[in-house]
Amino acid sequence: QKEVEQDPGPLSVPEGAIVSLNCTYSNSAFQYFMWYRQYSRKGPELLMYTYSSGNKEDGRFTAQVDKSSKYISLFIRDSQPSDSATYLCAMSGGGFKTIFGAGTRLFVKA
């Protein structure tokens, strides 16, 4: 079993839809939970991060962490074609190095 599981997609949605991207993990020691966005032919860039459990909102993006279920989510409201990218979850802390999910490819159709 991988330390972090993430559905690779692709996920295709119409413009304006609410997108839900998810990861599960096995190591309960992780404390920091990150989401990276990667556009085509670019390196991933940090989108947002959350410490421990709870929600964090940044514009149209909301990151949610449920440590009891070892489950994290990224919600995108009013999705736009410019949101089309690969989204990677990552986690770290508790004495462990950063671990990345494989990434989910998202396509938002105009």
Added chain:
Amino acid sequence: GAGVSQSPSNKVTEKGKDVELRCDPISGHTALYWYRQSLGQGLEFLIYFQGNSAPDKSGLPSDRFSAERTGGSVSTLTIQRTQQEDSAVYLCASLRNWGETEAFFGQGTRLTVV
């Protein structure tokens, strides 16, 4: 430069040849990762360097793959006797320290083995 630099950006090589991929991390960053990314497999961890500690090589897929990091800065990933399944984008990332939340990625090296 201010970011992570990888070279070459593209590499086409013949099956059986050796290749070297280079990563220049952000100055002062102590942690450095190599990943491989392909459509079928997504992002795969290869190797991790942290300061002067022994590297974590647990992600290297075979003994044809090796990496070193000289002087705690520049890193080179070497693939010997390349195979077609080695075709992928190889990404390097550096962090200020192993516990940091933000990893800074290079643009990657797109390797094609023909």
